[in-house]
Amino acid sequence: MARIAIDMDGVMADTSQQYINWYANRYGQTIDINSLVGLPETEGFPAGKDVIRSFLYEPGFFRTKPVIKDCQEVVKALFDKHDVFIVSAAMEFPQSLVEKLDWLKEHFPFIGWERIVFCGSKTIVHADYMIDDHVKNLQSFKGEPLMFTAPHNVNISGYKRVNSWEEVGQILL
Amino acid sequence: MARIAIDMDGVMADTSQQYINWYANRYGQTIDINSLVGLPETEGFPAGKDVIRSFLYEPGFFRTKPVIKDCQEVVKALFDKHDVFIVSAAMEFPQSLVEKLDWLKEHFPFIGWERIVFCGSKTIVHADYMIDDHVKNLQSFKGEPLMFTAPHNVNISGYKRVNSWEEVGQILL
Structure with missing residues (x-):
């Protein structure tokens, strides 16, 4: 685990x-x-x-984001097998806090409040794996970083990549 | 540091x-x-x-809590000298999130959003010291736990104690 x-x-x-x-x-x-x-x-x-x-500052922007393909199924399976935390750098946008909680409750009802972390800097987070699309979060991480491919990060090298939730599942399930 | x-x-x-x-x-x-x-x-x-x-579920309860004696001065001095994060298990009370941010902004305006962590379980937090009044947060901590004395924890033994912010300053400043 x-x-x-x-x-x-x-x-x-x-x-x-x-x-x-x-x-x-x-x-x-x-x-x-x-x-x-x-x-x-x-x-x-x-x-x-x-x-x-x-x-980013408009009401509803965070609340109505689409869910990325296969995320619900793979995250559910990860929760069943591993010690999983949702870690979001939400503190920069205070109005997003409640929207993010509501978004999680709608799309990931199995995630309890104990498992949710809203932070600014992620340097204080300790885990074996971190799945993130931003270099600023991954670069100080002491475990194994997995860069989730997004349009903005395709030219960044030096990180093990996951291009989809299917690939996350292949590595961690 | x-x-x-x-x-x-x-x-x-x-x-x-x-x-x-x-x-x-x-x-x-x-x-x-x-x-x-x-x-x-x-x-x-x-x-x-x-x-x-x-x-705990009433509007204003978290927003209007009194600040504990000497906390502002000592936390300010800690921020100047160390790598400090505010880590609150706020996720159990979602309505407290914005109240806690506003409370920090009022009483601790020098604390930037990068330094604030709202979580459920604190097991994912990695630091050298954790100052907390609850055993459930301190017991899984891998660094040095400091139990901040509160009426509810006076009979708990096995932890190094700080009885005031003055004592925190004596240890960490």
């Missing part, structure tokens, strides 16, 4: 797709996700990154 | 005094804090522990 720390945004919740959805709703233009590949997370939208970043 | 995890309730925020305050406000009876010594945290009030526990 291993202790596994799982990130939310970009790993369980589809942040890129949510940016595309909110952008389409606001500007009537659907951005092709392939055009975001290799760009920083809030870039690649014609209206500019400040507009995209402002979505 | 050491990494220090500091609990909120019962360590920075005076939970016992807040129970006494809310009880007095509700029932018109001021309970002597000395009568709570040695009892579990929600016991010792004539109306019964279910009533006391219900305070």
